[in-house]
Amino acid sequence: MNAFAPGLPTPQVTSQEKALGRATYAGDLKIAGMLHAKLLRSPHAHARILNVDVSRAIALPGVRAVFTGDDVPQRAWGVKHKQQHVLAREVVRFVGEEIAAVVAIDEDTAEEALDLIRVEYEPLPALIDPSQALEPNAVKVHPGGNLADEIGIVRGDVDSAFAEADIVHEETYTTHSQYPGYMEPMATLATTDGSGKLTVWTATQSVFLARQRLAEALDRPVSTVRVVQPTVGGGFGGKIIEERSSVIAGFLAAATDRPVRLCLSRIDDMLSGAFSVPMKIRLKMGMTRDGRITAKDVSIRADCGAYAGLAPEVMLVTAMRSDNMQRLEHTRSHAQLVYTHTMPRGAFRGFGGTQMAFALNSHLTAMADLAGIDPIELHRQNAIRTGDLSIHGWKIGSCGLPECLNQIEGAIGWTEKRSRPKQRGVLRRGIGMAAAMHVSGNRTMGNWDGSTIVLKVNEDGRVVVLTSEADVGQGSNTMLSQICAHELGVPLSHVSVQTPDTDFTPYCLGSIASRVTINAGKAMIKAAREARETILAAAAEKLGCDAIDLTIEDGVVQSTSNANHFAKLPDICRYHIFRHGGEGIHIKATHDPDTVMMDGDHYGNIAPAYSFAAQAVEVEVDTETGQVRLIESWLSDDCGKAINPLAVHGQSNGAAVQAIGWTLCEELQFEEGRLMNGNLADYTMPTADSVPEMHSSIVESMDPNGPLGAKGASETAILPGAPAIANAVFDAIGVRITDLPITPEKILAAIAAQKEKRDA
Amino acid sequence: MRDFHYLEPRTVSEATAMLADHGEEACVFAGGTALILALRQRMMAPGVLVSLGQLEEMRAIRFDPKEGLLIGAMARHNDIARSKIVRQHYPVVAEMAGGLANPQVRNQATIGGNLCYADPSTDPPACLLALGAELTIKGQHGARRIPMDEFNVDYFTVAMEPGEILTQIRLPPPDQEVTTFYRRHLRTPAEHRPVANLALAVRNRGGAFEDVRLIVGAATPAPQLLDGVQDYLSGRSVTAEVAAEAADRAAEEMFPISDGRGDEGFRRQVVRALTRRLVAEAANLDWKETE
Numbered sequence A: 001m002n003a004f005a006p007g008l009p010t011p012q013v014t015s016q017e018k019a020l021g022r023a024t025y026a027g028d029l030k031i032a033g034m035l036h037a038k039l040l041r042s043p044h045a046h047a048r049i050l051n052v053d054v055s056r057a058i059a060l061p062g063v064r065a066v067f068t069g070d071d072v073p074q075r076a077w078g079v080k081h082k083q084q085h086v087l088a089r090e091v092v093r094f095v096g097e098e099i100a101a102v103v104a105i106d107e108d109t110a111e112e113a114l115d116l117i118r119v120e121y122e123p124l125p126a127l128i129d130p131s132q133a134l135e136p137n138a139v140k141v142h143p144g145g146n147l148a149d150e151i152g153i154v155r156g157d158v159d160s161a162f163a164e165a166d167i168v169h170e171e172t173y174t175t176h177s178q179y180p181g182y183m184e185p186m187a188t189l190a191t192t193d194g195s196g197k198l199t200v201w202t203a204t205q206s207v208f209l210a211r212q213r214l215a216e217a218l219d220r221p222v223s224t225v226r227v228v229q230p231t232v233g234g235g236f237g238g239k240i241i242e243e244r245s246s247v248i249a250g251f252l253a254a255a256t257d258r259p260v261r262l263c264l265s266r267i268d269d270m271l272s273g274a275f276s277v278p279m280k281i282r283l284k285m286g287m288t289r290d291g292r293i294t295a296k297d298v299s300i301r302a303d304c305g306a307y308a309g310l311a312p313e314v315m316l317v318t319a320m321r322s323d324n325m326q327r328l329e330h331t332r333s334h335a336q337l338v339y340t341h342t343m344p345r346g347a348f349r350g351f352g353g354t355q356m357a358f359a360l361n362s363h364l365t366a367m368a369d370l371a372g373i374d375p376i377e378l379h380r381q382n383a384i385r386t387g388d389l390s391i392h393g394w395k396i397g398s399c400g401l402p403e404c405l406n407q408i409e410g411a412i413g414w415t416e417k418r419s420r421p422k423q424r425g426v427l428r429r430g431i432g433m434a435a436a437m438h439v440s441g442n443r444t445m446g447n448w449d450g451s452t453i454v455l456k457v458n459e460d461g462r463v464v465v466l467t468s469e470a471d472v473g474q475g476s477n478t479m480l481s482q483i484c485a486h487e488l489g490v491p492l493s494h495v496s497v498q499t500p501d502t503d504f505t506p507y508c509l510g511s512i513a514s515r516v517t518i519n520a521g522k523a524m525i526k527a528a529r530e531a532r533e534t535i536l537a538a539a540a541e542k543l544g545c546d547a548i549d550l551t552i553e554d555g556v557v558q559s560t561s562n563a564n565h566f567a568k569l570p571d572i573c574r575y576h577i578f579r580h581g582g583e584g585i586h587i588k589a590t591h592d593p594d595t596v597m598m599d600g601d602h603y604g605n606i607a608p609a610y611s612f613a614a615q616a617v618e619v620e621v622d623t624e625t626g627q628v629r630l631i632e633s634w635l636s637d638d639c640g641k642a643i644n645p646l647a648v649h650g651q652s653n654g655a656a657v658q659a660i661g662w663t664l665c666e667e668l669q670f671e672e673g674r675l676m677n678g679n680l681a682d683y684t685m686p687t688a689d690s691v692p693e694m695h696s697s698i699v700e701s702m703d704p705n706g707p708l709g710a711k712g713a714s715e716t717a718i719l720p721g722a723p724a725i726a727n728a729v730f731d732a733i734g735v736r737i738t739d740l741p742i743t744p745e746k747i748l749a750a751i752a753a754q755k756e757k758r759d760a
Numbered sequence B: 001m002r003d004f005h006y007l008e009p010r011t012v013s014e015a016t017a018m019l020a021d022h023g024e025e026a027c028v029f030a031g032g033t034a035l036i037l038a039l040r041q042r043m044m045a046p047g048v049l050v051s052l053g054q055l056e057e058m059r060a061i062r063f064d065p066k067e068g069l070l071i072g073a074m075a076r077h078n079d080i081a082r083s084k085i086v087r088q089h090y091p092v093v094a095e096m097a098g099g100l101a102n103p104q105v106r107n108q109a110t111i112g113g114n115l116c117y118a119d120p121s122t123d124p125p126a127c128l129l130a131l132g133a134e135l136t137i138k139g140q141h142g143a144r145r146i147p148m149d150e151f152n153v154d155y156f157t158v159a160m161e162p163g164e165i166l167t168q169i170r171l172p173p174p175d176q177e178v179t180t181f182y183r184r185h186l187r188t189p190a191e192h193r194p195v196a197n198l199a200l201a202v203r204n205r206g207g208a209f210e211d212v213r214l215i216v217g218a219a220t221p222a223p224q225l226l227d228g229v230q231d232y233l234s235g236r237s238v239t240a241e242v243a244a245e246a247a248d249r250a251a252e253e254m255f256p257i258s259d260g261r262g263d264e265g266f267r268r269q270v271v272r273a274l275t276r277r278l279v280a281e282a283a284n285l286d287w288k289e290t291e
């Protein structure tokens, strides 16, 4: 039996090279003649560029070229909204927007040259506050106005359902933007070859989406661009297609016809966005006395900053995804996405789910209190179940939510802790919980959500896997290796997953929407099984027996009926090559899940499976300093079959910590659109000693559509953290914080207000 | 970051001579944790860095019954935290040094660099001030000693002349009747730097406080001696009410800074909480109970 078979904890196949410092990130790459780029950013939130004088910068020894908005293609790029250029042209729309680029022999020279560029701006009034965006006389961010997107979804008869409710509760929640905080700031090396072809090594979650965008932004045919993914130090949604530096690097290499390296410093990385989308969510829900949710009415105002990017898709998730977690019949959602003169916001782990999870779970705990029901019980009672069709047409093939709820309830000692007397001292403890769901895959592009694996078995029986699904640290290469090794009957170390490269690896969408395990995993099974059949057929031919009787184990082909019929895998692989005119075992397998695109009314089963999670936490609130400390955290993730439980725990705990950061520690401080704490000393992400031991458990609901029953893990796990903490804070001190982050100041103010009310 | 020359003197006098030679171009380099950041952000661009890294004598930590505890300015925070000598004579200093920043910074940054840089959101100044520290400063023309009270002038400003080196921190021999308490507060557990800290030294004579020294740090531009609260507490036997009153007075008396880590009101509130807790603790009262 393979020690790293699917289901067994398996160290990441990439861990050795990382631990040895041998993994090669984009910033490590060097090419002879390589130049270095630095970017000049706008100090204004909104201004017209009157003149850019680069003469002194160009004159600096060592500077090779300086580019401005006048030099870049006129064609605008974007996701749906085509509104960005490689460098800002004529107008800047946020502090930090790139207006010029210097290419020099080293970074210091390029940096020095930035100081020599003279830009004349005409500062214009800026729209910073999203609540002003749709006012009739608001400053316009784009000529078409400030409404970037609008969504309306109505199901059932919401008004009648409210009329029938015994309890109606309404509240407004606000959420703030979070920096993805990956270890590796954006880095790119780009170069052209003698034929003019552009090759770009960049930190990306998707080489093909990156290529598509480079082709668009640089206004050149797709096939004249090659994108390669080196080792990537985390993405969390920030490295899909909204970051801009890889586009700038590609442009600079093409324009200078030289290799150009563009690595953002941490400050640069933080100035350029795109962080998560801040939202204001008004939520109204109706419930019967015994805890059945009857009606839900949501209205959302989201701020995408200066450019829309993926924010419309993010907002759609906020507007409807969580509805599918419960058995609802009447819901209404209205969401508006507005522009402001602030940095672009967009995709972030959870993809719009965290914002709504905060509102919904805060709300449900408040309503459970109103009804006198335990919140876990309320979740259990309303939870969608395996086999259900949800209100938006999602087919729930597996749902482990009830088991997740059971697990966290038992683990934290929920019943016992809830029944303890309310604390009166300076330090008060409280518990809270939340639950959430997420997609595993999402059919949004080209009516396709498939994945293709190319598998090559070498003449020594070892395997090379070609895929363009990106391992950005989450462990997909390990998952693919485990499945491949298991299906083929070879040791894990005999499988190697190659790096995504648009010229060599098959077309894939990459690491987005928790789609890789469920879709690429399926393709991997298909490819490995086909390879196995090919090998067994060749073996049967060579050994003169029936393929049906043969198996492969530990690299040996063995007959189950005749012990004398066996051969080593390399012998069979060589045999195959020679008997097929030099053709090795070269398999291509594709899997496209049986899903649909949403229809015009946002209805339809978009994902092959759905994941669920629940979390319970205990906090301690210091009532004199407002500090909230986590005491315990238990997270349960229904990810279907955990192909690599070690990785799932890592993802669950990492996600839970990222949620703690969003809720309690991280806060981007802006002054007039200018980021004031763009460094990791002042933008404080959670550290190892700031969190308690993180506990996670797994529910294996075994989805019929998943490879070996697996679904996506890791995005779901970030969703319940914030509301679980907010609910625990409420339990501890009796005040509910509805706007994130939960800062010491807000806690102190809430306690003061509570005291004032009591004393009045 | 601009290119610079990196010099490694072998003696303190060689170091001061180098500093004198290069004048304004030169800058002392200790652990580099603050300096490298400043260089990278191009807040400073010295042409010459004079490293104190080879001056082993400046790392030493000694105790002399007459002089007291002598800490070389090049001692790293973790050297101090782990030193048997410090833990024996001034456990509060060892604890303070072992609890600041994070392990990486404690292993690299020096106490001298910490004091000379005079970033307000740091730990040692308030603690050392409560203990009556005295600093030895050497220049090209000799050495001088100044009390810690006179050292911190303002944000990032200390009473040192260009070309001078802080070589040693001296804490007088401990007075067995005086107990010193130190506590820092982080805005959130994920912060490294304190939003406020407080040091309290008292002689507890049968329940009554005497010789009170109360210093607030990190929340003020430079560590601030809270004379008013000291006077209030002197001679008093401390009850929960007295601790609460002292806390209110401390919050009132301090001159808080206001920045991204906390505004004025928040800093006052934190100092109020710290004062109440520390004073109660010094009087063996439980600060966790209220109402």
Ligand SMILES: Cc1cc2nc3c(=O)[nH]c(=O)nc-3n(C[C@H](O)[C@H](O)[C@H](O)COP(=O)(O)OP(=O)(O)OC[C@H]3O[C@@H](n4cnc5c(N)ncnc54)[C@H](O)[C@@H]3O)c2cc1C
Pocket (backbone or CB within 6 Å): A681, B027, B028, B029, B030, B031, B032, B033, B034, B035, B036, B052, B073, B074, B100, B101, B102, B105, B108, B109, B110, B111, B112, B113, B114, B115, B116, B117, B121, B122, B123, B124, B164, B165, B166, B167, B192, B193, B194
């Ligand atoms: C992430 C982080 C967290 C931190 N958190 C804390 C915290 O919680 N509490 C805290 O107290 N501090 C904290 N610090 C500050 C840290 O303690 C200081 O950076 C450090 O003490 C500076 O010491 P250094 O040896 O690295 O000095 P350097 O960076 O080498 O020098 C700093 C400055 O002092 C001058 N200098 C250094 N030594 C001498 C000397 N002997 N004589 C004359 N001039 C000298 C240098 O010229 C330079 O201007 C933190 C720092 C970081 C980076």
